Amino acid sequence: MKLWQKDYEIQKLVEEFTIGKDPQLDLELARFDILGSLAHTQMLTQVGLISHKNGNKLKEELKKIYREIQSGVYQIDPGVEDIHSQVELTLTDRLGEVGKMIHTARSRNDQVLLDIRLFLRHEIQQIVVLVEDLFDQLLSLSQQHQEVPLPGYTHLQVAMPSSFGLWFAAYAESLVDDLQLLQATYKVINKNPLGSAAGYGSSLPINRQLTTDLLGFESLNYNVVYAQFGRGKSEWMVSSALSSIAGTLNKLASDICLFMSQNFNFVSFPDDLTTGSSIMPHKKNPDIFELIRGKSNKIKALPNEISLVTSNLSSGYFRDLQILKENFLPSIQTLKECLRIASYALKQISVNQNILDNPIYQHLYSVEVVNQEVIKGVPFREAYQKVAKLIEEGKLPQKPKVSYTHEGSLGNLCNDQIGNAMVVVIKGFDFEKPGKALAQLLK
Amino acid sequence: MKLWQKDYEIQKLVEEFTIGKDPQLDLELARFDILGSLAHTQMLTQVGLISHKNGNKLKEELKKIYREIQSGVYQIDPGVEDIHSQVELTLTDRLGEVGKMIHTARSRNDQVLLDIRLFLRHEIQQIVVLVEDLFDQLLSLSQQHQEVPLPGYTHLQVAMPSSFGLWFAAYAESLVDDLQLLQATYKVINKNPLGSAAGYGSSLPINRQLTTDLLGFESLNYNVVYAQFGRGKSEWMVSSALSSIAGTLNKLASDICLFMSQNFNFVSFPDDLTTGSSIMPHKKNPDIFELIRGKSNKIKALPNEISLVTSNLSSGYFRDLQILKENFLPSIQTLKECLRIASYALKQISVNQNILDNPIYQHLYSVEVVNQEVIKGVPFREAYQKVAKLIEEGKLPQKPKVSYTHEGSLGNLCNDQIGNAMVVVIKGFDFEKPGKALAQLLK
């Protein structure tokens, strides 16, 4: 078998193989590449490596390209490898030789490091908004349905009384902890790698604190060798934090898919949120939540993929790192979609008010009876055996008056405290500073 | 083939299968189980579910068991399933019926949740100390060797000048970010799950804020259904944070294994830290760093194992969660050993002062020459092509005077700033509060 016909075919293959999906993926990074170049140009001007005249020219043109990107008309030309090359090319086309100056004291290594940081900072902010939206939805559903009983299961066996109030709020509180992890990764990525060049810095007299301030970073990756570690480490950390949110979505979706089964019939959704079958006319399938479940698993698989690519590699840049973008960048969009869809769908959930009418829940309150004995002074183990005997003999008393009073229980959800915890976490992000800095850069 | 001889054999098989390694693993949790029981007993006494007399008896005996555990004489008896059962058994043996009272308003579900939290809080504190020790070692080596040149590589190709100062400090700064992630997980696990019972709380009038205070937790997992999510979620989060540290160790070890090869010969260690070969008399193998590299990968594989076990499971306890302990608990000890060994070994590292004598490094300063042109006003791209031509013609000038001035570069390591960053992160843990609370409980 002949694997290719002519030399140019294999050359094209090699080119495609090495460039990969960068041109498409880099479009997502384009506006952040411009922001980085704006800060870099301003710094080069201030330290005297570019004249003020040239610096101003470059900045004006960069802002123009930024607007073209925002309006969707800016493209990466065929044959151009990445966004960094494309921007330099555009500048040189439009401004002549001066366009090449923006590459002074930079490498594509620290450029892409920077672009990804700015991109992640922006995306994390969006994710926080979407998580907060879902959180609000969940807490509001918890309040609304706090009195609706839900059987609690362990081992998928009917166990003890619970409520929709408890169930919805559990996922809300879970998101608080997820954001704690996301915040740590935000702090890690909110540091400036620019100036690390190819991973060993530059002998030019650049000012890294200045670009740090111009771009609104909290601090910088001081050590330039460490800054280069960021490729791979940032992606792994952020994808781990996304996986935490994905884990909460996965469990929520798993519950809902189970609860929608006719054997549970705990919750339902309007027809436009379920799917019929091409062969079974009576089906109402929970495709949306199955897809949230599946897509969250895809996200959860990501940190491991990144570990596999990067593990056992020594320090210094390797081209392997390029391919991390391929699954990482889309996974952020996937998580955002899952969050959006989950919020939208939950807004329309109906909960079954009469679940406990089913006789399989007749022993649901057995532990209550045990506890009543305990309050009377019977040691727990004895009370337990007594109730077990009552059940065996079919003599368990009817549903006793329930009175859950402790923090986080049926009768005392503590949703206000959970709400406050979320407020505290979100405050910790401080998205204002970078927002202001970038606005200033673009002025 | 007969798979088992008699009924009791299969019954034993079933028992072993279900109990698993819990008796061994639970010994690690024993002292934390007692601490939890002490707080629980005190709370039960204060809310009136146990008399003060019985409460005092129980607390005295629990403290006695704690001392037995500390001195290594306390055991889990054969046939006893876990530490929770063992402690209750001991109490009942020694105090009679009153011993059973500690199980009031508790389930083994929230007991093990609590034990793991207290255990993790303790272990994280130890890990932070070990990370700090390695960090200090690395920064001190960076200071000590800051003038020793090291070639910087990209793509494993000789690239640009670097130094041992830069190289050691890179790993130090990496550890700062790793601890940031660990701190987020610390905050997540430093919340009290006790009182969630089997995952749905208790109808007894317990006071969860009181046990939260007694055990020195920052807050509580309010929602009891969410508290149960903690099984699996805590392990996943903490193992992710451990993986971040493991990732830094992996890269450090990868570098050292490479640098010890005769083809690099950058660093060496005394004989007692290397291993000979059973067949090749001239070998000095970097087994310690290969094992750090390998063991760090084992740790990095752990979050994924936990994801696999827990993913797609609906809410509520499942027995599957029991097996998470099997690889999770030992991995914490593995990480601690790796950190300890790495610190110990690095203390004895020798660095090669004359690496650059090798002619393969003759073009190491080519970018410097490019930069000199740039400072003179030549656009970067042009300067680059000029130097490329010089190299091609063998006319590249000798090593130019290097002057790296920017933050985090060869000439300006910023190790003080890196040191400060570590101080700030470590302060954020606040290990004092739990320490005091537990000391008070045991008084």
Add this chain to the structure above:
Amino acid sequence: MKLWQKDYEIQKLVEEFTIGKDPQLDLELARFDILGSLAHTQMLTQVGLISHKNGNKLKEELKKIYREIQSGVYQIDPGVEDIHSQVELTLTDRLGEVGKMIHTARSRNDQVLLDIRLFLRHEIQQIVVLVEDLFDQLLSLSQQHQEVPLPGYTHLQVAMPSSFGLWFAAYAESLVDDLQLLQATYKVINKNPLGSAAGYGSSLPINRQLTTDLLGFESLNYNVVYAQFGRGKSEWMVSSALSSIAGTLNKLASDICLFMSQNFNFVSFPDDLTTGSSIMPHKKNPDIFELIRGKSNKIKALPNEISLVTSNLSSGYFRDLQILKENFLPSIQTLKECLRIASYALKQISVNQNILDNPIYQHLYSVEVVNQEVIKGVPFREAYQKVAKLIEEGKLPQKPKVSYTHEGSLGNLCNDQIGNAMVVVIKGFDFEKPGKALAQLLK
């Protein structure tokens, strides 16, 4: 904080760190190490590197050690690193200098490669027997319950008629394909790596075909550099094949855990195979199947752990490979336990004969009605819409006479064909040859 008190403590730490769990784990390999040494000694004798007199002495003593291992009295002495060193030590203790000769033309690298191959060959044979046992159990249950209706679900929504006959046999057929994969890995590991020494062979005139024959291998790993790749590759391949079986067990266990829920109540088990709750007296928890589900996930996580440890490593032995044993060897025992317990438990399963009495299954036969229309000549899509309308109007006819005739359907299970497929696969293993060879070696 002082991390260790005295030098000897750290030396002990280093020793423990490097030796790891090898002494315990290697006991599992002991008998196979002896078998390898027997073959190696015989070969050395035949090529003249050991005198016949010495060869006989060595072989007699090796057989004696083999019997000591079999009877459980042979131990790895404290301070001895691995089984290979221990055996050589014993021989030298008992026979003097001649004992050292068994290391001629060998390295511990090819010794452990060989031991693992012989061990895996033996374990795979045991696994095949256990899989066959479970397969027989499943097919027999399928036959026994072939008429008992079971609702078939898609999306966990009630979908179409199925039967316990179909359900049990599905898992049987799954095991056939799993064994196909196991057989491929068996073929890969049933090749002799002995003689590759440290990975580059030996300049001594050894005869590798002879040891291949003596040990009953199908062939040899010819290329000695490739033979060394086997470390890591064998473990990965075998653990992938085990994961396939684990995947079948995971799905079976997932079904059973679901089917045991009161909301399904499809199957049940006697009390000694379920577990009660420490707090809820009415529970019958499917712990055994939850543990099978969880443990199968642990096995499924293993190939990835091995990939992480080995990926991006260049060729040649690295000490990292040593730690693969730690999770790999126990996982084989875990799979065997899961298979054994699953067979034992299924033997005692009770199936609910009256599942369809529940009104949620009233539309289960809707597709049948569609099909009846189709047989009458109505295009499928039209028939489908017609039945959908009937359901909407509550006019769907009662359960129609079912007649499934095609291969693998309700009415035509094809269990004989599935049984035959298993027979064919198992024949392909050919365990006789190695069995005879090893018996001959030990004579």
Add this chain to the structure above:
Amino acid sequence: MKLWQKDYEIQKLVEEFTIGKDPQLDLELARFDILGSLAHTQMLTQVGLISHKNGNKLKEELKKIYREIQSGVYQIDPGVEDIHSQVELTLTDRLGEVGKMIHTARSRNDQVLLDIRLFLRHEIQQIVVLVEDLFDQLLSLSQQHQEVPLPGYTHLQVAMPSSFGLWFAAYAESLVDDLQLLQATYKVINKNPLGSAAGYGSSLPINRQLTTDLLGFESLNYNVVYAQFGRGKSEWMVSSALSSIAGTLNKLASDICLFMSQNFNFVSFPDDLTTGSSIMPHKKNPDIFELIRGKSNKIKALPNEISLVTSNLSSGYFRDLQILKENFLPSIQTLKECLRIASYALKQISVNQNILDNPIYQHLYSVEVVNQEVIKGVPFREAYQKVAKLIEEGKLPQKPKVSYTHEGSLGNLCNDQIGNAMVVVIKGFDFEKPGKALAQLLK
């Protein structure tokens, strides 16, 4: 923040979320969907569910669509969910109501199962050809360079003599074992799932053996419930087999990236296969092999992703399974590209003939000297100590005459045997049968 502006936006979001990338991905499956429909139509005709007249009409039109697909003009229309719907739509557009008949006794579940099987069968055949090509390349390079010495490393420490002959052939032999695994998965997927419909078969009198024969399958997935397990199981198995090949490529690429470093300088490639640096004019980076290394890791991450998505799911179809295609289908193309590029690049490799001139290799033959003593009758351990002493004293003799004679060693590569082993494995695939069957279907 408003998350969406209008209702139709969210409806569009839901639609995109559920359809996902199916329309793009399904184009890869299009021709196989037609082949399946051709066989299905012929079977429906033969069993009398479709008249011969209609059957012929449908088959003619299906063949026409097949040609349109082959010529690249067939498209999935906007708003059409998948290829199955698109083909039915086209048929109905062109033939009227009769077009709908191809859906008789089928579900999209068994249709996509079948399409993926036919697709995988085709792709595996292509992969085998590409693996064979790389294998031939490697063996031929081994023959060509069999006398060129290469130092063998263990622990990345200079160890023993090896050769390019050994090194190239090691990877060739590795591919033989990889294909063994691929063949097992080929056997597993070369079974017909058609007729399983939604996972529970059909009450229509279809003939599954007939479609099995028409499509050239070796056998069928008998049990219809098991056939449905194939979704997920097929992808996992095949991706495991691809991972095995990827593992070989990963190690080969790791070696080459190391060997191209100036510190090794063992191999080199022409300029069009290496990449320069944007900042360092003297670099020749091995990007192609770094990308092979990285992309092979992405493939190796895939089985785990599939496990995560499918684990803990009970039997029966779930929509989660749809997303497996997203990373699985492209990964097959990625592997093919890696194989193609590796073959192409290796064809142009230059090997350094004078590696051993470097003084770091002076002790490379120390084990030879040990062995010379052994042949003289000195016990190995003693000879070893003697040579160690010679080295210490700098008295190790010059390079002794090497004579490696055993199978697979420097002097006896056994490349013929390795070549034969590959021939045997490839014969085992039997690609002819399906090829003929499909050709017949399209006639």
